[in-house]
Amino acid sequence: MKPRSKWSENTVRRVLLLPLLTVALVGVAQAQVTVRNQADAETEKEVLEVERQKDQAIRNRDMAVLDRIYVDNLAFANGRGKVLTKAQHMEEIRSGNVKYLNSDRSDFHVHVYGGTAVLTGRENSTVEYHGKTISSPRQFITVYVKLDGQWRYVAHQVTPVAEP
Amino acid sequence: MRRILLLSLLTVALVGAAPGQGTGKTQSDAEAPAQGTAKSQSAAEIEKEILKIESERDQAREKGDNATLNRILADDYFYIGVRGNVRTKANRLDDYEAGVIKVFSVKKDNFMFKIYGDTVLMTGRETSITQYRGKPNDKPRQFTNVYIKLDGQWRLVFHQATTIGAPW
DSSP states (O other): OOOOOHHHHHHHHHHHHHHHHHHHHHHHHHHHHHHHHHHHHHHHHHHHHHHHHHHHHHHHTOHHHHHHHEEEEEEEEOTTOOEEOHHHHHHHHHHTSEEESOOOEEEEEEEEETTEEEEEEEEOOOEEETTEEEOSOEEEEEEEEEETTEEEEEEEEEEEOOOO | OHHHHHHHHHHHHHHHHSTTOSSSOOTTTTSOSOOTTOOOHHHHHHHHHHHHHHHHHHHHHHHTOHHHHHHHEEEEEEEEOTTSOEEEHHHHHHHHHHTSEEEEEOOEEEEEEEEETTEEEEEEEEOOEEEETTEEEOOOEEEEEEEEEETTEEEEEEEEEEETTOOO
16 A cells, blocks of 8 residues: 655645635625624614604704704705804704705615715705795705714705706 | 644634624724814824825816826715716716816815814815816805725715805
């Protein structure tokens, strides 16, 4: 019987080891993607819930809820490109200068980057703005950042959608 | 010895695969460590860095330099233009490639920065002279840029512009 050589035994081990490591490393990569996707999906759900609470608070003029959701140094630009502070924006809602007559928002997309979520969507809600009724479609962005465990509304901008 | 090495390697690999580990940021560990517009040295440095990137981006817009734009814009970059149109990075680069968009001069001011850890919100006003599909635009517009630090580099992930004072 021919004796087994040391070299061939090592080769066999290496051949066995390589696929094992490959499988393990592919598993690591897949697991990381899965974890990220799960976390992003959870973030999306949480952010959309905060967005819903914010919309409801605007309709109900619930300033306490808005104060909790908006950061103090909010960056807000309305559909006329006018920049408002948190205090100015909240005063427009509180005073009734901005009134939501109905709510129609759609086409939400949430892009998640760790503790930051960029939400975009389309709005067709009918709004009374300083006595003028607006119902034309608008495209908006809202940026949420997680601060002290809470998703906070840090920036918002609206752009009217032009006729094709 | 080999078995020990093999076991160690596999253990390291499998621990890396455990849920909640790895490089994918979870919500808790991704919370922004810095917030607001505090003018700390690091915030000032970040603003300087972002302004440098913005300058490079503006030059690339004027030159139609897609290589530079490709480096600055994140892969999932998208923007909302002044007509409310939503466009992707590929759309934007194609527009420059095809000459559909032309930037004749860049003028931007009134910058404000809000820094939340690896996220920077930059807002400002732009009065650059541009042309999109043959239609010139020199109207002032308000913009928001969102920069995120990805793999150690600040990348523009989002841009939105709204014409100032336009009928709404």
